[in-house]
Amino acid sequence: MSVYDRLKELGIVIPAAPLPVAAYVPAVVSGEYAFTAGQIPFVDGKVKYVGKVGAELAEEDGYASAQVCALNCLAVLQTALGDLDRVERILKVTVFVNSTPDFTKSPAVANGASEFFVNVFGENGKHARSAVGVSSLPLDAATEVEVIAKVHPA
Amino acid sequence: MSVYDRLKELGIVIPAAPLPVAAYVPAVVSGEYAFTAGQIPFVDGKVKYVGKVGAELAEEDGYASAQVCALNCLAVLQTALGDLDRVERILKVTVFVNSTPDFTKSPAVANGASEFFVNVFGENGKHARSAVGVSSLPLDAATEVEVIAKVHPA
Amino acid sequence: MSVYDRLKELGIVIPAAPLPVAAYVPAVVSGEYAFTAGQIPFVDGKVKYVGKVGAELAEEDGYASAQVCALNCLAVLQTALGDLDRVERILKVTVFVNSTPDFTKSPAVANGASEFFVNVFGENGKHARSAVGVSSLPLDAATEVEVIAKVHPA
Numbered sequence: 285m286s287v288y289d290r291l292k293e294l295g296i297v298i299p300a301a302p303l304p305v306a307a308y309v310p311a312v313v314s315g316e317y318a319f320t321a322g323q324i325p326f327v328d329g330k331v332k333y334v335g336k337v338g339a340e341l342a343e344e345d346g347y348a349s350a351q352v353c354a355l356n357c358l359a360v361l362q363t364a365l366g367d368l369d370r371v372e373r374i375l376k377v378t379v380f381v382n383s384t385p386d387f388t389k390s391p392a393v394a395n396g397a398s399e400f401f402v403n404v405f406g407e408n409g410k411h412a413r414s415a416v417g418v419s420s421l422p423l424d425a426a427t428e429v430e431v432i433a434k435v436h437p438a
Numbered sequence: 439m440s441v442y443d444r445l446k447e448l449g450i451v452i453p454a455a456p457l458p459v460a461a462y463v464p465a466v467v468s469g470e471y472a473f474t475a476g477q478i479p480f481v482d483g484k485v486k487y488v489g490k491v492g493a494e495l496a497e498e499d500g501y502a503s504a505q506v507c508a509l510n511c512l513a514v515l516q517t518a519l520g521d522l523d524r525v526e527r528i529l530k531v532t533v534f535v536n537s538t539p540d541f542t543k544s545p546a547v548a549n550g551a552s553e554f555f556v557n558v559f560g561e562n563g564k565h566a567r568s569a570v571g572v573s574s575l576p577l578d579a580a581t582e583v584e585v586i587a588k589v590h591p592a
Numbered sequence: 593m594s595v596y597d598r599l600k601e602l603g604i605v606i607p608a609a610p611l612p613v614a615a616y617v618p619a620v621v622s623g624e625y626a627f628t629a630g631q632i633p634f635v636d637g638k639v640k641y642v643g644k645v646g647a648e649l650a651e652e653d654g655y656a657s658a659q660v661c662a663l664n665c666l667a668v669l670q671t672a673l674g675d676l677d678r679v680e681r682i683l684k685v686t687v688f689v690n691s692t693p694d695f696t697k698s699p700a701v702a703n704g705a706s707e708f709f710v711n712v713f714g715e716n717g718k719h720a721r722s723a724v725g726v727s728s729l730p731l732d733a734a735t736e737v738e739v740i741a742k743v744h745p746a
Contacts, residue, residue: 306706307710308720319720375473378722398461422697
């Protein structure tokens with residue numbers, strides 16, 4: 285099944301790829317591997333989830349934020365690859381959570397991204413993952429998600 | 439020499455691979471590369487080192503914690519690869535240290551992982567490394583360690 | 593054009609590769625990929641930018657610090673590769689910023705590294721990037737930068 289059929293089934297529309305906040309590119313493809321830049325929860329050009337999980341934001345907000353970041357990872361991969369069906373496997377996902385020092389549930393937040401990838405790609409969406417609570421993120425975003433993917437040749 | 443002989447020599451027993459805390463897999467093998475999920479210091483299903491280095495925990499605790507994380511990286515690599523002798527080289531290690539803002543000795547903590555890999559794999563255990571102090575980690579673990587390894591074909 | 597001609601044009605002198613602070617190596621080359629250890633802003637064996645961006649240090653200091661870290665990434669790549677013209681592409685850059693919890697401009701700081709790579713390598717210097725604010729860094733360095741590069745065979 286094409287990933288596009290699956291996205292349709294899930295009612296997911298891939299947004300336009302967010303432009304980098306600065307001097308870099310959204311994703312780079314190198315032979316069999318693609319690397320995304322860290323994605324923050326941009327929706328229509330605005331950061332949707334702002335603030336620290338454990339303070340202004342609840343765990344659920346963090347989960348929703350990580351999901352939007354994961355969607356934006358797909359958006360930049362689509363732009364870089366031309367076709368999301370070229371994604372062979374999501375290999376590694378890193379989820380940085382903008383959190384208070386006493387917040388210990390980054391895995392629950394990071395599941396917003398992990399479950400999204402598994403929903404979209406099934407077995408090929410199962411990845412190794414690190415979840416880390418950090419002291420601050422760009423534009424005070426709640427989460428930042430980056431991906432390394434294995435890709436089929438063009 | 440097989441890495442298993444070396445582990446025996448060192449008196450190291452590879453534990454059962456810790457199950458992921460959430461919706462991801464412990465390690466992914468892709469062609470010549472293997473990526474582990476971030477490992478925390480689980481021992482027999484419990485996090486052995488809990489809290490922040492520089493506050494509740496001393497540098498030495500952090501070192502011991504990073505060593506356990508590194509051992510768990512081997513456990514998940516063994517499960518993913520079937521055979522640790524397939525590890526050709528430990529390429530990159532990232533050590534996240536749950537630390538206070540004024541703790542500046544993350545390299546000493548991260549050595550718990552680095553020295554472990556060099557002990558086990560010798561020259562092939564020598565890796566590029568980043569050590570970073572972060573504001574919080576899953577389950578309030580003292581450290582989290584992830585690995586990228588080059589691997590021989592099955 | 594050789595990258596050395598470009599470095600000359602820019603008036604950039606590659607320093608001696610900083611020695612690791614601890615038990616690891618400055619960079620590892622594996623087939624088509626090279627991984628650097630996280631580099632801090634060492635200049636002549638001393639950390640030049642010390643402290644937190646958003647407190648003791650301004651955004652501009654962070655930018656300058658990230659630039660020095662990027663230069664040190666080139667230094668360790670040169671040592672590992674023998675020749676910087678073997679760098680085919682800078683694929684992924686991660687910039688950790690030692691920052692206060694309310695500092696939200698890590699992308700501006702990280703540009704110190706990103707713009708440096710683009711200046712030196714042109715199109716081949718354009719990379720995917722993550723910028724993250726962390727609670728502490730080795731030796732209280734202001735920034736730490738790590739690189740994954742695609743490399744030509746020796």
